Amino acid sequence: MRLRQAWNQCSNLFAAHKVENGRATARLLLMHLMQYTFTQFITSLEQELAPAAIAELQQLSQQIVLGKPLQYITGQQEFMGLNFDVDENVLIPRPETELLVSAVLTKLNCHNQIKIADIGTGSGAVIISLATKIKQAVCTAVDISKAALAVARKNARRHQVAERITFLQGDLLNPLLPAVEKFHIIVSNPPYLSTDRMKSLPLNVRQEPALALYGGVDGLDCYRRLTADAPKLLKNGGHLLVEIDCNQAKAVASLFKANKFLEIEILSDYAGLDRIVVGKCQK
Ligand code: GLN
Numbered sequence: 070m071r072l073r074q075a076w077n078q079c080s081n082l083f084a085a086h087k088v089e090n091g092r093a094t095a096r097l098l099l100m101h102l103m104q105y106t107f108t109q110f111i112t113s114l115e116q117e118l119a120p121a122a123i124a125e126l127q128q129l130s131q132q133i134v135l136g137k138p139l140q141y142i143t144g145q146q147e148f149m150g151l152n153f154d155v156d157e158n159v160l161i162p163r164p165e166t167e168l169l170v171s172a173v174l175t176k177l178n179c180h181n182q183i184k185i186a187d188i189g190t191g192s193g194a195v196i197i198s199l200a201t202k203i204k205q206a207v208c209t210a211v212d213i214s215k216a217a218l219a220v221a222r223k224n225a226r227r228h229q230v231a232e233r234i235t236f237l238q239g240d241l242l243n244p245l246l247p248a249v250e251k252f253h254i255i256v257s258n259p260p261y262l263s264t265d266r267m268k269s270l271p272l273n274v275r276q277e278p279a280l281a282l283y284g285g286v287d288g289l290d291c292y293r294r295l296t297a298d299a300p301k302l303l304k305n306g307g308h309l310l311v312e313i314d315c316n317q318a319k320a321v322a323s324l325f326k327a328n329k330f331l332e333i334e335i336l337s338d339y340a341g342l343d344r345i346v347v348g349k350c351q352k
Pocket residue numbers: 160163258259260261262274281282283
């Protein structure tokens with residue numbers, strides 16, 4: 070079988086099983102299998118595939134049909150123009166989370182040695198992107214999962230920022246309390262899906278760690294704790310920035326208000342959905 074035919078067969082299989090972006094997913098799977106760049110792939114369409122490659126393609130495409138995200142097969146996801154290692158222990162970084170990184174960048178007014186904490190770091194995509202962009206940043210990344218922290222540490226080494234990020238295992242802000250040092254920025258993409266939303270997750274999202282997705286009955290548990298504890302850890306004038314589910318903006322903004330944050334803003338993502346809440350800590 071030629072590469073072109075394998076691509077078509079795989080695309081048809083994905084279309085029949087309603088895999089999102091089936092043709093692109095089939096191409097990316099084949100590129101991974103053949104270790105090809107896009108150009109190598111496009112210029113090799115008439116190449117005959119070895120029987121072993123065909124067998125592997127069949128096996129991997131079945132895994133995708135059963136809901137395994139492509140990124141857990143390739144072990145890679147691009148975020149903010151950087152490639153990150155991912156595995157089943159971490160959430161796959163989403164394009165809309167890039168907005169969280171951009172929002173942090175707009176809140177910085179050229180501090181020397183800016184101190185940033187990322188709570189629930191997962192793959193480390195947010196804090197590592199920030200560390201690569203702000204060379205003088207001193208960063209802390211917290212996650213409750215030891216396995217996730219191992220992925221984040223690997224990514225930090227991959228992007229040469231490991232010496233500027235302290236990784237701590239623990240539950241939300243707990244490992245930073247009582248506050249010994251204060252942060253200019255606390256950023257978090259916490260688990261925020263409600264019990265109801267967890268029940269209606271697409272097959273592929275169900276393969277991601279529930280620990281990174283489930284935010285309690287109404288999805289707001291982490292925001293209650295973050296908004297209550299962050300003021301103890303932020304400098305005067307520092308900011309808390311969180312990603313939210315699109316229907317949580319009002320509730321999360323109220324929590325910011327109840328905990329005396331000022332200049333509360335709700336930012337929308339590229340789809341026009343509420344996605345980020347920001348507040349300033351004034352003491
Ligand atoms: N945005 C993710 C989803 O919709 C959820 C991520 C999270 O809970 N932080 O699947």
